[in-house]
């Protein structure tokens with residue numbers, strides 16, 4: 097049985113969280129002399145002299161209505177990367193506990209584990225980039241706290257089979273973190289509406305990809321109220337700054353515009369995949385549910401260096417397990433995609 101209290105680190109169980117000035121008084125008042133801010137103002141036009149809402153209530157309310165998830169099930173991080181780190185710091189005892197990752201996948205699960213001195217156990221994806229369930233199962237022991245699953249996966253671009261994800265959710269008594277950074281580009285359904293069925297599920301999403309706000313640093317974790325409360329106690333008090341809270345709130349009014357961009361990116365992705373498939377130097381174009389394409393190409397490193405000489409930067413994944421001779425290419429604007437294709441065509445000589 098899933099027992100959150102048993103998963104939690106002892107020091108976090110006992111943690112008395114920092115109580116900010118804005119926690120101790122959050123009502124309306126005329127004069128705020130409680131937080132050592134600069135009462136004269138700021139060199140900017142806005143009210144940036146004041147600390148932001150540590151609980152991001154307005155922003156969570158807006159996200160709640162768009163995502164159809166209760167506010168108490170939403171946590172906001174300074175990028176998903178902060179959510180990943182907070183899961184380690186809340187659940188994994190350094191030097192003792194372990195987590196499972198399924199490479200090739202997003203690098204931060206392992207980097208963050210290393211920073212937190214947590215062992216990563218590795219169950220590589222199968223040749224079709226799907227989960228190796230038997231291998232995952234064989235790695236789990238009493239100290240396994242988190243299984244990291246990324247769907248659609250970076251850098252392979254495919255979604256993981258839903259049956260496999262459900263199998264892990266139903267059989268693992270630790271945290272199952274499903275990273276849905278690319279879900280807006282996928283045909284697959286999100287696991288967001290499944291939160292009620294799985295008390296061990298954490299869904300990660302981000303404003304960095306489809307929402308076009310990588311510069312603001314805003315990531316989301318969705319989970320049971322109990323898990324969200326833990327992350328909220330462990331986070332730095334003002335982890336989401338005022339400018340990000342304001343701008344994200346504005347962006348959320350433009351869902352229509354974002355959906356148009358998603359559609360345009362997906363159309364360009366599929367068109368570019370078609371063009372790549374016709375090119376002799378490209379050995380394979382992997383199916384993508386994301387805003388990038390993974391391609392297998394002769395002498396990937398040479399192609400990568402050549403593209404650099406043309407001022408085009410792609411991601412060289414050729415030294416990554418199961419991605420030998422692969423490049424990961426983000427879908428650009430129409431013009432950028434054409435430039436890339438033209439460069440590849442003119443490479444022969």
Ligand SMILES: *Cc1c(COP(=O)(O)O)cnc(C)c1O
Nearest residue numbers: 175176177202250277302304315
């Ligand atoms: C880009 C990406 C993220 C986003 O991280 P942020 O810190 O929110 O920018 C998370 N997970 C995966 C798999 C990604 O590719």
